[in-house]
Amino acid sequence: MMLVHLPVFLVTIPIVASLLILAAGWHDRRFCHPIALATVLFQFGAAVVLLFGVMRGGPIHYHVGGWAPPLGIELVIDSFNGFILIVILLLSAAAVVYAKRSVEKEIPADKTVSFYVLFQLLITGLVGMTITGDIFNLYVFLEISSISAYTLISAARRPHSYVASFNYLVLGSIAAGFILLGIGNLYVATGSLNMRELAVMLPASYELATVHSAFLFLMIGFSIKAAVFPLHLWLPDAYAESPSVVTVLISTVMAKVSVYALFRILFTVFTTAYILDSFPVTGIVLFIAAVAIIAGAVLAIGQDDLKRLLAYSSVSQIGYIMFALGVANQIALEGGLLHILGHAVMKGCLFMVAGLIIYRMGTSRLSELKGVAKTMPVSCAAFALAGASMIGIPPTIGFMSKYYLVLGAFEAGHYLYAAVLLVGSLLAAVYIWKFIEVAYFGHPHGEEHGHAAGGGRNDRGKREAPLSMLAPVVTLALLCLILGMGVEVLMENVIGPAVTLLLGGA
Amino acid sequence: MPVRENVVIRTVSRLAVPFIQVFALYVIVHGASGAGGGFQGGVVFAASFVLMVIAFGLGSVRKRIDNRGFMICSVLGIFAYAGIGFLCLLFAGNYLEYGAIEAALGIPHLHGLLIDVVEAGIGINVMAVMTSIIYDIAEQRGKSL
Amino acid sequence: MIEAFFELFLARYNYWMAIILMLIGLYALIAKHNLVKKIIGLNIFQTAIFLFYISFGDVEGGTAPIYLPEGIDALYVNPLPHVLILTAIVVGVSTTAVALALITRIYEEYGVIDEDELKELVRGRR
Numbered sequence: 001m002m003l004v005h006l007p008v009f010l011v012t013i014p015i016v017a018s019l020l021i022l023a024a025g026w027h028d029r030r031f032c033h034p035i036a037l038a039t040v041l042f043q044f045g046a047a048v049v050l051l052f053g054v055m056r057g058g059p060i061h062y063h064v065g066g067w068a069p070p071l072g073i074e075l076v077i078d079s080f081n082g083f084i085l086i087v088i089l090l091l092s093a094a095a096v097v098y099a100k101r102s103v104e105k106e107i108p109a110d111k112t113v114s115f116y117v118l119f120q121l122l123i124t125g126l127v128g129m130t131i132t133g134d135i136f137n138l139y140v141f142l143e144i145s146s147i148s149a150y151t152l153i154s155a156a157r158r159p160h161s162y163v164a165s166f167n168y169l170v171l172g173s174i175a176a177g178f179i180l181l182g183i184g185n186l187y188v189a190t191g192s193l194n195m196r197e198l199a200v201m202l203p204a205s206y207e208l209a210t211v212h213s214a215f216l217f218l219m220i221g222f223s224i225k226a227a228v229f230p231l232h233l234w235l236p237d238a239y240a241e242s243p244s245v246v247t248v249l250i251s252t253v254m255a256k257v258s259v260y261a262l263f264r265i266l267f268t269v270f271t272t273a274y275i276l277d278s279f280p281v282t283g284i285v286l287f288i289a290a291v292a293i294i295a296g297a298v299l300a301i302g303q304d305d306l307k308r309l310l311a312y313s314s315v316s317q318i319g320y321i322m323f324a325l326g327v328a329n330q331i332a333l334e335g336g337l338l339h340i341l342g343h344a345v346m347k348g349c350l351f352m353v354a355g356l357i358i359y360r361m362g363t364s365r366l367s368e369l370k371g372v373a374k375t376m377p378v379s380c381a382a383f384a385l386a387g388a389s390m391i392g393i394p395p396t397i398g399f400m401s402k403y404y405l406v407l408g409a410f411e412a413g414h415y416l417y418a419a420v421l422l423v424g425s426l427l428a429a430v431y432i433w434k435f436i437e438v439a440y441f442g443h444p445h446g447e448e449h450g451h452a453a454g455g456g457r458n459d460r461g462k463r464e465a466p467l468s469m470l471a472p473v474v475t476l477a478l479l480c481l482i483l484g485m486g487v488e489v490l491m492e493n494v495i496g497p498a499v500t501l502l503l504g505g506a
Numbered sequence: 507m508p509v510r511e512n513v514v515i516r517t518v519s520r521l522a523v524p525f526i527q528v529f530a531l532y533v534i535v536h537g538a539s540g541a542g543g544g545f546q547g548g549v550v551f552a553a554s555f556v557l558m559v560i561a562f563g564l565g566s567v568r569k570r571i572d573n574r575g576f577m578i579c580s581v582l583g584i585f586a587y588a589g590i591g592f593l594c595l596l597f598a599g600n601y602l603e604y605g606a607i608e609a610a611l612g613i614p615h616l617h618g619l620l621i622d623v624v625e626a627g628i629g630i631n632v633m634a635v636m637t638s639i640i641y642d643i644a645e646q647r648g649k650s651l
Numbered sequence: 652m653i654e655a656f657f658e659l660f661l662a663r664y665n666y667w668m669a670i671i672l673m674l675i676g677l678y679a680l681i682a683k684h685n686l687v688k689k690i691i692g693l694n695i696f697q698t699a700i701f702l703f704y705i706s707f708g709d710v711e712g713g714t715a716p717i718y719l720p721e722g723i724d725a726l727y728v729n730p731l732p733h734v735l736i737l738t739a740i741v742v743g744v745s746t747t748a749v750a751l752a753l754i755t756r757i758y759e760e761y762g763v764i765d766e767d768e769l770k771e772l773v774r775g776r777r
Contacts, residue, residue, distance in 0.1 A: 005595055005600070005601065008600070008601040012588055012591060012592075012601065015584065015588065016584070016585070016588045019580070019581045019584045019585065020581075022577060022580075022581060023577070023578075023581045026574070026577060062600065062601075063600055064600060064601050064602060065600060065601065065602040065603050065604075066599055066600040066602075066603030066605060066606065136735055136738075139739075140738055140742070143742040143745075143746070147742075147745050147746060147749055150746075150749050150753075151749055154753060154756065159760040159761065160773060162753050162756045162757045162760060163757060163769060163773055165753055166686065166750065166753045166754070166757065169746065169749060169750050169753065170680060170689060170693065170750075173693050173696075173697070173746050174677070174680065174693075174696070176742070177696055177697060177700055180700050180704075180739060181700055181703065184700070184703055184704050184707070184732075187707075187731075187732075188707050193731075541715055543737075545737060545741055546737075636744075639748045639752075642752065643748075643751060643752060643755060
């Protein structure tokens, strides 16, 4: 009987739990992590149950307060956001497991409690953004997650992180303002805030300037949030300066949810008819995506700091997802959604490894990490595996998503753009290789962390990170491989229906 | 760090604070049936604390209620909100479907009362959070200047 | 000509006011070097959006949407934008609080709240 209420539990229980963390943590700091872990595992379980429910019985609608859509707020779970939900909660769960030791090291002890409270609220806000069916509610959850993120970025109390967080706050607030304006324009044009209703009512006013401006405001707002190329300026600092575990969360989960929101607005609220015929933006999006892929990768190559390198790589990879949006046919969108999953998994893994290296070595500068693979073999192996996926070496998930994207581009006749994808992959190989070269072939200089010795796992010179941090890293690295090999199952059962839904079928 | 010994400011705020707080309570309670509500009332209530901080200094206000008190307030506030929400589930309604409880217990106008509880929860929470923000910023100012 | 002018500007002056305020806010946000002034700009920008919402929810001659005893009829303004904006105001307050807290931290850390000087210092320390 309680199963019916699962959608609302996804949001309310974590909020209550975050308060519980506050209360229990005030009593004893050690309670924080178990509560956060239990909550996120509950959410993940609930998401799995819901996705299976959607696969069996179609979309699930939940009316908060018993008010039906035109009046009340509706939570909707369909095959598209069910899939996103699984992705973000999988990564969140991994991040919470990873958080325990990382927080102990990086966050001042008296801030641990507030850190976990905000962490929980960030995840909750993102989950709320994903499952809501009401466009204004989307804005509210967006702000919950954003404000938590601004604070979390500066949680490590590093001086630069305050500046990074402030810059993100300013840009993020402008983005949120644009989104709010867009929502207002949509409300003026239709008198509704429910996404399904909007989709039904909007076609009558597709030619109105109000709708066009609403579309542009929403598009630009979410593009800032998702850090689509020319609007990515907040991203490198925010990613590089925040504590490791926060970087993992915002680079994977938060970026993905912003992209999700963009897809949701473009395809569910405005439908393909609008973005292809009434207000053709796909060509521009495709061009911007192509520029993003190349520019992000080139900028990444120029970096000396591992986290900064990975941050620019995110700019490039977001370009791949936007590419799918620009091509907007079945195959490319399948590739795009697969890339949302794939990029979350592999970028999560890469940033986690960067965090491990900072944890052990105290730096993420490439020039100071020569020969780190001898000290931390497992982490570096995980990095190599996830990096291979980033480059797109078969049979990893990165290869599969790019393969679908290229197929989609071919089908739409964009041969030149397909070539851009391949160039992007080559450039990814360059920046991933930068770390691999330093880690495996560089010789540590001067004062030694661990002497060079091969072989056994328990070698004295090895100083692997603690198990609770290593486990999620290895899991995610293996997932890159497993998901790549099991891509058929994924396509048939989850992503295929999701794309059909996006393109307006069934 | 009291601003300065100023009899006028102190006396006026001493007089004004109770009225501000009563007005805040009025705004909170009025939320179910008219203009008003938890957030507005909570902010007005917090304003009374801000006035006290300005007039009497952070230290003397903090003696009355400190961050721990605000923490408890905010937790209780949210729990009141969420608790009513979950209570509705027990009466076979959706989350926050007050009508379900009203129908199950047969008490007319119960939903208005429940909304009041929710509004009060929000009000307490907003008051606590707003004031703790002021505490935090005022404290940093005191240290650095 | 004058009618067109009237139609475009005076009849919709509320939207123009919102737009002007919004641009003032954006200008302050971009052009001011003082971080606190930036936040003031942000607040003006947000207020402009609130004004936009409230003004499109208005009905000429409407009263506040308050529950009236039965039998009395009144023309209400649309209450929904008000409620939405209340939420947005809450968000704005929280954002401002976070921003001000960050500025105080930056000031403690670097001793400046000027963007250019801050940039220099950040570059110097990296």
